[in-house]
Amino acid sequence: MRPIYKEEPRVALNFSEVVTLSGGSVINEPSEAVSLSEIGLDSTQLPEGAVFAALPGTKVHGATYAQGCEAAVILTDHAGADILREAEESRPIIVVDDVREILGPVSAAIYNNPSDKLTIIGVTGTSGKTTTSYMLEKGMMKAGHRVGLIGTTGTRINGSPVATKLTTPEAPTLQRLFATMVDEGVSHVIMEVSSHALVLGRVAGTHFAVAGFSNLSQDHLDFHPTMEDYFEAKALFFDPSSEQHAARAVVCIDDDWGVKMAEVAGDSVLRVATHGRSAEVTTSDIEVSATGAQRFTLTVEGTEHSVQLPLPGRFNVANAALAIACAHAAGADVDKVAEGIAEVAVPGRMESIDEGQDFMAVVDYAHKPGAIAEVLDTVRAQISGRIAAVIGAGGDRDATKRPIMGAEAVKRADFVVITDDNPRSEEPAAIRAEVVRGATEQQASTSGVEVSEVGDRREAIITAINWAQPGDAVVVCGKGHETGQLIKGVNHHFDDREEVRAALQRRASESK
Known part of the structure; x- marks a missing residue:
């Protein structure tokens, strides 16, 4: 039987609190108190008592769709405010320079900062994010935790699917999802974090316990002008001076980008190496069976652990080592996590x-x-x-x-x-x-x-x-x-x- 968790009543923010958080100016100051308990980008899905975040689009500005929206308040930029003035919008409008810059923290506050109540492990890198996330999900569940997963193949709460569209959902959806996970009794969340999510502020306002880095190779150069720019986007997750950095960094240093990322992360980084480099987490004695399944020894800060991996490929050894190291950084039992990884299967990955x-x-x-x-x-x-x-x-x-x-x-x-x-x-x-x-x-x-x-x-x-x-x-x-x-x-x-x-x-x- 599914456990029943008591949902804590969420406290709605008042209008002035949202204005203060956003740092914006107000058009159509409300004449009476306005309580706000939801925020979103889809004008068709918002009820009364919500904030409609109207962002500029590639073709049409979101403010164009405000008229058919039931939201109580509109949050937009100066271009959006001009559109709303022309439409003679009478509802309160909060105007900021860049909606995306403040959307994460505002969304988190509206949903009562749910990430403060969760242990969130984020995984980034060009390849291996999904596989590493699956391994972490299995491992953390085996270690006795109630786990949420957010990633490329969808979102799950303790194994049950939840409908989402993006690898990393937009900030309002993400914070609402975190709030749902808190209500469902989730203790740990495993999350793929894309470079787009970091640059566009989708994870801003989220407090990560651990950030894991797998590797970097050519991809997304339609979005990032150069590989260096791509790296800098990922580095937002690890650089202690970044507002989006996690409390603890775990970095695979098998490639030179990983070595560079570990340097960015600083002295407290937990380094993972599977190709002979010196690190706090290393692999040895790798054996491969005829079916491709593997067995290896993982040394975590001086202690050896045996790992059975049902997936083929040396790169999956690196993914497993990164997953276990992230779990260790989050305080999980390494041997229990390894037991979970022994049962992992990842759809469409080898x-x-x-x-x-x-x-x-x-x-x-x-x-x-x-x-x-x-x-x-x-x-x-x-x-x-x-x-x-x-x-x-x-x-x-x-x-x-x-x-x-x-x-x-x-x-x-x-x-x-x-x-x-x-x-x-x-x-x-x-x-x-x-x-x-x-x-x-x-x-x-x-x-x-x-x-x-x-x-x-x-x-x-x-x-x-x-x-x-x-x-x-x-x-x-x-x-x-x-x-x-x-x-x-x-x-x-x-x-x-x-x-x-x-x-x-x-x-x-x-x-x-």
Whole structure:
């Protein structure tokens, strides 16, 4: 039976408190007391007694939608205030220079600062956030804690799904979610924290007990002008001078960016190393079974612990070490956390699809050059045969990584099938051409690699599956757990795992 937790009554803020918190000016000063208990960005979802935060959009300013909103107060910037004046808005308006700058702290206050009542562990980095978060969720639950999870594959409270849209929800949604978790008796929250969330202030107003850093490689250069800018965004989570920094920093120093991040974090950082560097948390005696499952020794500040890891890949050893180190920094029992990690399964991350075939078939979320390289290197170490890699690049995202993705696949696979992967608003053929360019340039100096362009993703998967022989491996990269293909604004159902399974079944039936 589900435990029943007593919900503490939330104390609504009055209008003047919100004005003081925001530091804004007021248009239409209220004539009577106004109590505010909710805040949000969606004008259609707000009840009376709420604050509508009207932000500038890429095409339309949020203030445009205020007229149909039932909120009692509107929080906006100067451009939004001009729109509201023209519309002869009579409700109280709080005007600030930049809504995002104060949205986090204001939202936290409206929901009674729920993160003060939770132990929140945030995980950031280019790759490994989701897997590390899953490991932490399993481990902390095994250690006896009631756990919330917020990340790429969704939000859960002690294993039960909660609907959300973004990896890191916008500040009002996030703080409301934290408040719900407090009401549900959650003690610990595991959260993926993206660079976008840090720069856009989505986690401002949240008090993190621990921040974990996995690694940094090329991604999101459509949002960050340079890798250095990308690093600086992540560093907001670790730099003691940043208002968004966590109380304790845990940093994997396997790459040079990690070494640099540990320096930013300062003397109190807990460093994790799995490749021989000196650190407070290290791995040794790694053993890999025929199935890819691993066993290793983790030394945490001088004490050795045995870890069983059901996931393949050296990078997953690093993810597990980071997860355990973060749990340790939060005061959890390391051996209990390791027991939980022994039971972990992560959808769409090195997920094996088995229909009785005599070759390996794997679906993975790898959609960055570094991640593709890691996944293919991991598979190469586990098989005696050849590798087919199915890859594609997303539209409306960092275009500079596309040829690099093609090149990294050709360096490691024997057969590279280049296909579509969420082209969004771009022309799919143009995206493929950039990936093909990198692949064919690398192909000129890499003998024996076949490259094929198959635009239809289903056909691309079938092509790779039909190519495989006993002892080979087919690795379908890019979508992982995702179940949609976004084309020209329409999201079509598409699940790589379903497609690989169907292709395997079709192959088996045709061979009878």
